[in-house]
Amino acid sequence: xxxxxxxxxxxxGIYALTTKNGGCIVDAVSQISAGENPLISVAVxxxxxxxxxxxxxxxxxxxxxxxxxxxxxxxxxxxxxxRDINKFEYIETMNVEEIPIIKDSLGYMILEKVDSMExxxxxxxxxxxxxADVFSExxxxxxxxxxxxxDELIKVxxxxxxxxxxxxxxxxxxxxxxxxxxxxxxKCGVDKSLFEKR
Ligand SMILES: Cc1cc2nc3c(=O)[nH]c(=O)nc-3n(C[C@H](O)[C@H](O)[C@H](O)COP(=O)(O)O)c2cc1C
Numbered sequence: 095x096x097x098x099x100x101x102x103x104x105x106x107g108i109y110a111l112t113t114k115n116g117g118c119i120v121d122a123v124s125q126i127s128a129g130e131n132p133l134i135s136v137a138v139x140x141x142x143x144x145x146x147x148x149x150x151x152x153x154x155x156x157x158x159x160x161x162x163x164x165x166x167x168x169x170x171x172x173x174x175x176x177r178d179i180n181k182f183e184y185i186e187t188m189n190v191e192e193i194p195i196i197k198d199s200l201g202y203m204i205l206e207k208v209d210s211m212e213x214x215x216x217x218x219x220x221x222x223x224x225x226a227d228v229f230s231e232x233x234x235x236x237x238x239x240x241x242x243x244x245d246e247l248i249k250v251x252x253x254x255x256x257x258x259x260x261x262x263x264x265x266x267x268x269x270x271x272x273x274x275x276x277x278x279x280x281k282c283g284v285d286k287s288l289f290e291k292r
Pocket of ligand 1: 118119120123140168171174240263264281282
């Protein structure tokens with residue numbers, strides 16, 4: 095493959111996917127049908143704790159993050175696992191249909207899981223929209239904007255004097271001059287082409 099980074103040009107937003115007892119940041123969201131209750135899909139990595147939660151729960155939510163969102167939300171929900179910390183202790187949420195949604199968001203969608211499909215790395219969950227609201231007409235943050243500005247948004251602490259390789263998907267940091275052959279991110283599973291040197 096000559097340059098896989100072209101896939102980053104697929105226009106996507108930044109969302110907090112939540113369900114009872116957990117959630118994570120996602121960009122892999124698509125609307126796949128129209129009408130009163132459109133179908134919306136979200137691809138969740140199998141390594142993520144959220145994947146287990148979505149298999150157990152029937153309902154989940156997507157909170158749409160805006161351009162001026164507090165970047166702590168992206169750090170806490172997108173670079174930590176509910177296996178290690180209780181994300182809801184750090185970020186303010188409110189319950190809608192018993193699902194915690196992010197207060198500092200442009201609005202939310204509540205989805206009822208209707209189908210799912212597995213591939214090697216992800217599960218594609220398909221949900222039917224059952225409730226939604228808009229809090230703000232501010233511009234939504236795009237994945238492209240996040241990629242361009244993530245250094246300011248997410249300050250990764252690197253140990254002085256050491257070369258760090260940062261996973262551009264989940265923020266995992268590997269220390270070493272070079273990434274070993276065949277290296278994949280131990281946190282989110284992507285291959286080494288998605289790491290950036292710092
Ligand atoms: C900007 C950004 C986009 C992300 N997009 C996705 C995504 O589309 N699907 C996914 O499964 N994980 C995505 N992640 C990674 C998860 O949010 C991350 O691995 C999280 O720590 C998982 O937490 P959990 O183990 O509590 O589920 C993204 C992270 C960031 C920072």
